[in-house]
Amino acid sequence: MTSIQHNLQETRQRIAAIAERCGRSPQEITLLAVSKTKPASAVAEAADAGQIAFGENYVQEGVEKIQALSERSPLEWHFIGPLQSNKSRQVAEHFAWCHTVDRIRIASRLSEQRPAHLPPLNVLIQINISDEHSKSGIMLEELPALAQAVAALPNLRLRGLMAIPAPENDYQRQLTVAKKMADALATLKQKHPFVDTLSLGMSDDMEAAITAGSTMVRIGTAIFGARSYAATTHNKN
Numbered sequence: 001m002t003s004i005q006h007n008l009q010e011t012r013q014r015i016a017a018i019a020e021r022c023g024r025s026p027q028e029i030t031l032l033a034v035s036k037t038k039p040a041s042a043v044a045e046a047a048d049a050g051q052i053a054f055g056e057n058y059v060q061e062g063v064e065k066i067q068a069l070s071e072r073s074p075l076e077w078h079f080i081g082p083l084q085s086n087k088s089r090q091v092a093e094h095f096a097w098c099h100t101v102d103r104i105r106i107a108s109r110l111s112e113q114r115p116a117h118l119p120p121l122n123v124l125i126q127i128n129i130s131d132e133h134s135k136s137g138i139m140l141e142e143l144p145a146l147a148q149a150v151a152a153l154p155n156l157r158l159r160g161l162m163a164i165p166a167p168e169n170d171y172q173r174q175l176t177v178a179k180k181m182a183d184a185l186a187t188l189k190q191k192h193p194f195v196d197t198l199s200l201g202m203s204d205d206m207e208a209a210i211t212a213g214s215t216m217v218r219i220g221t222a223i224f225g226a227r228s229y230a231a232t233t234h235n236k237n
């Protein structure tokens with residue numbers, strides 16, 4: 001077993017232990033392995049250990065890995081980085097999910113650019129839940145209008161919400177923010193009964209996120225090890 005495979009197993013066990021502690025089934029929680037800055041060979045190691053869903057932040061780097069690993073079905077690729085309009089086509093053509101929809105303009109482009117032979121692109125609306133310095137995500141007040149517009153687009157499937165809360169060490173405060181997101185999803189579900197996904201929780205706030213109701217945790221470092229940004233292609237994005 002490689003160290004990536006060992007880390008993956010430990011991460012899965014941690015998710016299962018947290019889920020059991022709060023009375024949820026581990027099957028309700030998808031582990032998204034965040035492979036940004038890591039080579040295709042690292043993704044292949046994780047895939048060999050049964051990992052299916054991978055998250056990428058940088059369009060160009062992600063597409064290169066998707067193409068390098070295209071023979072390895074059935075990997076499921078999630079775009080989780082900030083999305084600029086001029087990169088939307090590549091996301092629409094290569095990814096199965098986009099977690100960072102935060103304006104109607106980008107949603108319309110993704111829908112128009114989604115190839116007809118592919119199923120609809122699964123999208124999450126990104127909420128700026130606690131980080132006043134972040135430019136990504138919408139305020140909760142803006143959610144009903146954006147959700148309605150996204151749900152009307154033919155080649156997108158609105159699946160739920162995503163957030164990247166401001167870093168916070170205190171568990172109770174993490175939990176308060178995570179519960180706000182879970183409440184927002186519950187409210188959204190009243191209008192859009194098919195939404196089922198809350199993408200919330202990273203290495204440091206996974207426990208609070210799962211306790212509050214996250215259905216998808218995004219874990220990078222704990223699986224693939226620390227990132228070295230200098231040697232990567234992300235600045236080409």
Ligand SMILES: *Cc1c(COP(=O)(O)O)cnc(C)c1O
Pocket residue numbers: 034036057080081164202203204218219220221222
């Ligand atoms: C990098 C990243 C992650 C993973 O972070 P780690 O601290 O490496 O686990 C999760 N979500 C998003 C949006 C990211 O950009």
